[in-house]
Amino acid sequence: MQSSTQLAGLQDVPALSAPQETPHGREQNGCAAVPTEKRERSPRACALRACPIRMRGPPRRQPAMGFRTVSTTMPGSLPVNAEYCWPKDVGIVALEIYFPSQYVDQTELEKYDGVDAGKYTIGLGQSRMGFCSDREDINSLCLTVVQKLMERNSLSYDCIGRLEVGTETIIDKSKSVKTVLMQLFEESGNTDVEGIDTTNACYGGTAALFNAINWIESSSWDGRYALVVAGDIAVYATGNARPTGGAGAVAMLVGPNAPLIFERGLRGTHMQHAYDFYKPDMVSEYPVVDGKLSIQCYLSALDRCYTVYRNKIHAQWQKEGIGRRFTLNDFGFMIFHSPYCKLVQKSVARLLLNDFLSDQNPETADGIFSGLEAFRDVKLEDTYFDRDVEKAFMKASAELFNQKTKASLLVSSQNGNMYTPSVYGCLASLLAQYSPEQLAGQRISVFSYGSGFAATLYSIRVTQDATPGSALDKITASLSDLKTRLDSRKCIAPDVFAENMKIRQETHHLANYIPQCSVEDLFEGTWYLVRVDEKHRRTYARRPLMGDGPLEAGVEVVHPGIVHEHIPSPAKKVPRIPATTESEGVTVAISNGEH
Numbered sequence: 001m002q003s004s005t006q007l008a009g010l011q012d013v014p015a016l017s018a019p020q021e022t023p024h025g026r027e028q029n030g031c032a033a034v035p036t037e038k039r040e041r042s043p044r045a046c047a048l049r050a051c052p053i054r055m056r057g058p059p060r061r062q063p064a065m066g067f068r069t070v071s072t073t074m075p076g077s078l079p080v081n082a083e084y085c086w087p088k089d090v091g092i093v094a095l096e097i098y099f100p101s102q103y104v105d106q107t108e109l110e111k112y113d114g115v116d117a118g119k120y121t122i123g124l125g126q127s128r129m130g131f132c133s134d135r136e137d138i139n140s141l142c143l144t145v146v147q148k149l150m151e152r153n154s155l156s157y158d159c160i161g162r163l164e165v166g167t168e169t170i171i172d173k174s175k176s177v178k179t180v181l182m183q184l185f186e187e188s189g190n191t192d193v194e195g196i197d198t199t200n201a202c203y204g205g206t207a208a209l210f211n212a213i214n215w216i217e218s219s220s221w222d223g224r225y226a227l228v229v230a231g232d233i234a235v236y237a238t239g240n241a242r243p244t245g246g247a248g249a250v251a252m253l254v255g256p257n258a259p260l261i262f263e264r265g266l267r268g269t270h271m272q273h274a275y276d277f278y279k280p281d282m283v284s285e286y287p288v289v290d291g292k293l294s295i296q297c298y299l300s301a302l303d304r305c306y307t308v309y310r311n312k313i314h315a316q317w318q319k320e321g322i323g324r325r326f327t328l329n330d331f332g333f334m335i336f337h338s339p340y341c342k343l344v345q346k347s348v349a350r351l352l353l354n355d356f357l358s359d360q361n362p363e364t365a366d367g368i369f370s371g372l373e374a375f376r377d378v379k380l381e382d383t384y385f386d387r388d389v390e391k392a393f394m395k396a397s398a399e400l401f402n403q404k405t406k407a408s409l410l411v412s413s414q415n416g417n418m419y420t421p422s423v424y425g426c427l428a429s430l431l432a433q434y435s436p437e438q439l440a441g442q443r444i445s446v447f448s449y450g451s452g453f454a455a456t457l458y459s460i461r462v463t464q465d466a467t468p469g470s471a472l473d474k475i476t477a478s479l480s481d482l483k484t485r486l487d488s489r490k491c492i493a494p495d496v497f498a499e500n501m502k503i504r505q506e507t508h509h510l511a512n513y514i515p516q517c518s519v520e521d522l523f524e525g526t527w528y529l530v531r532v533d534e535k536h537r538r539t540y541a542r543r544p545l546m547g548d549g550p551l552e553a554g555v556e557v558v559h560p561g562i563v564h565e566h567i568p569s570p571a572k573k574v575p576r577i578p579a580t581t582e583s584e585g586v587t588v589a590i591s592n593g594e595h
Contacts, residue, residue: 090216091258091460093225094475096149097428097482098141099248099415101523102490103128104497109243112494120243125341125409129416130489132233132247133517134503135528138169139180140540141231143527145249146181147542149227151525152478153253157188161224162215164195166204166420168450169232171509172536173282180538181229195226201277202337203450205230205250205420210456212254213262226254232419235501237286242501244340246416250424259463259472260427263443265316267458268308270301277451283509294451296384298343299350301455302447303380306354309445309457327355331459332442334404335426337449338412347447348401349393353383356393368396407433414486423448427460432482436466436473490521511536519543 106120106127120126132141142165150157165177176197185193194215198207205228212226231249236242276294279287310326317326328334328351336344356362356369357380364373375389383389410429411418418425423446431439442462449455463472492500500517507513513532522528522543530539 086217087221087256089258089261089463090213090256091254091262092252092260092427092475093255093258093471094149094153094155094253094478095424095428095431096145096152096251096478097248097411097421097425098145098148098250098526099246099411099418099425099486100130100132100136100489101521101526102133102492103130103415104492104494106243109494109497112498113243123342124243125345125413126243126416127413128491129243129245130247130414131235131245131492131497131500132504133500133521134507134515135517135519135522136233136247136526137171137529137538138167138231138233139171139177139538140527140529141233141247141249142167142177142181142229142251143184143540143542144525145231145251146227146229147184147527148525149251149253150184153474155225155253157185158190159225160185160190160193160227161222162195162212162226163193164208164211164226164228165197166199166206166208166228166230167197167232168199168201168204168279168419169285170199170279170282171538177229177231194220200454201450201452202232202339202419202422203448203454203456205424206448206450206456207454209252209254210267216254216256228252228254230420230424232421233285234417234419235285235504236289238498238501241289241291244417246418246422248411248415248418248421248425250418250421250428252424257471259465259470259475260444261461261463263459263461266309266312267456268305268310268312269454269456270304270308271454272297272301274451274453276453285504285508292385294339295343297451297453298337298339298449298455299347299384300381301449301453302347302350302457303354305447305455305457306351309459310358325359328352328400328404330443331404331445332462333408333430333444334447335408335423335430335444336405336447337423338409338426339417339422341409341413344405344409344412345394345401346390348405349390349397352397352400353389353393354380368400370396372396410483411486420450428479428482431476432479434476436470436476439476440464440466440472 106124106129107117109129110117110120149155163178163181165181167177178196182191182193185191195208195211198204198211200207208230209228212228215221215226229249229251233247234245235247236245274293274297275288275290276297277287277289281288313326313330317323328348334348334351336347338344352368353375356372356375357378359369362369362372362376364370364376372392375392378386378389408426408430410433411425412422412429415425427444427446430444439462441464444460444462445457446460447455447457463470466472503516507515511532512534515529515531519528524543525545526543527540528543530541532538
């Protein structure tokens with residue numbers, strides 16, 4: 001039986017004001033009264049709705065704990081002193097990651113390509129590169145990661161009110177990946193799911209995540225969770241860029257009372273036009289890349305985003321009476337979009353350079369800026385390819401990198417660049433390698449970059465609650481097998497990898513096609529492509545989990561044996577379960593609705 005206090009947005013809410021009787025029925029916690037006999041009995045009825053703006057009605061009361069009251073005087077929008085209630089601690093509630101079951105070793109690839117030893121492993125910082133056979137495409141990757149998240153967290157599909165997909169792997173210029181994923185929702189009967197695909201190189205996943213956060217903090221929110229999926233297959237033509245490929249997908253459940261909380265008002269964004277990386281050939285998976293320009297765009301975006309972020313947090317601090325400067329020491333951890341690991345290490349050095357140049361009186365005699373006085377007058381825009389500056393600040397930031405960033409590169413170094421899920425693979429890596437106690441209360445900076453180009457630096461605050469069974473404990477436990485999963489993959493010889501790339505190139509947009517590669521090489525529970533018919537319609541099946549029945553070429557549903565939800569479903573179709581919670585002598589009746 002689901003506890004009524006576990007509804008999304010109402011976990012552990014002791015200070016709800018008592019429901020008020022009105023001539024037409026009961027008013028629930030300050031929201032508009034609905035006649036009891038006319039209340040709808042639908043999935044929306046049982047969803048906790050965000051507290052609406054009160055234009056008129058009963059005398060104003062203090063908002064329920066778990067919501068924040070904001071007053072606004074903006075002309076033409078809301079009345080003076082109108083109240084808007086935000087859900088509390090909106091962020092990532094659960095996270096799942098998927099990567100292919102096979103990889104090529106970068107040391108072996110160096111030999112196969114005939115390049116100097118260390119070019120890929122030291123120069124790029126890459127150890128292994130995951131890749132997909134012709135059995136997997138962007139739809140199958142996303143089907144796999146979504147179903148894995150739902151199963152691992154024992155979630156029902158009717159608790160999802162928004163589904164967003166961020167990807168740059170386009171196999172159809174009209175039909176979205178999101179619509180393919182809706183097959184998973186059919187058994188639940190839930191078709192009331194907002195959201196669609198978002199595309200801009202590697203930034204699409206972050207844009208989708210922001211859309212989900214904004215929906216939950218808006219008047220459109222109906223109390224259900226949002227689900228964000230970022231997935232891509234990164235492949236390159238033969239040459240210097242090929243070892244920077246990879247593939248994978250990340251799914252994130254977004255809602256209130258999250259263990260990973262998005263800090264409101266702290267986003268630094270920079271967007272600009274450039275042809276650094278783009279895909280103008282609609283019949284090829286391969287991009288056109290200007291490598292040098294791409295690095296310059298990435299680093300310049302990092303500079304701009306960090307400057308905007310610092311200005312915003314300084315403005316917040318000033319209101320709170322905090323007068324000191326913000327520095328990298330105020331981040332507990334720092335994660336970055338990772339085209340390759342060496343660029344991430346250079347990015348930490350770049351941020352330290354920003355701190356150094358913005359400090360009016362840096363201490364260069366000792367400490368982290370020791371020996372850097374020669375660079376006091378350099379200009380940021382002149383240093384993108386300055387080897388002396390890069391070398392000096394990489395050395396100065398080495399310990400900072402080791403403490404705050406290195407652990408986040410587990411998936412990146414072992415699987416490669418996943419494009420949109422890259423930075424969220426870094427988040428998964430971080431959560432997998434630190435205990436809840438080590439993570440609790442930390443501020444994590446997240447830098448997301450997509451070529452063309454779009455970038456944002458924002459921050460996540462980890463909840464303080466690290467107790468056993470807490471949301472933080474659950475999300476870290478769910479990722480504790482990450483390294484084991486990486487190690488369980490199959491190593492493929494470089495010539496076989498090259499043959500796989502050739503097959504993908506030749507069959508990428510074929511109709512009436514049946515994939516050639518074996519299903520047996522896939523992880524259990526992986527969705528795969530069965531066929532593409534003469535009208536380019538794609539059919540998928542799922543490799544069964546251990547103990548499942550035979551494969552079927554249709555959509556499988558979440559295992560019926562799973563009945564307990566350790567993440568509550570606010571729109572779950574269950575009978576009405578009344579309950580009470582007590583706070584300061586006030587008894588409050590709460591229900592998850594009836595269908």
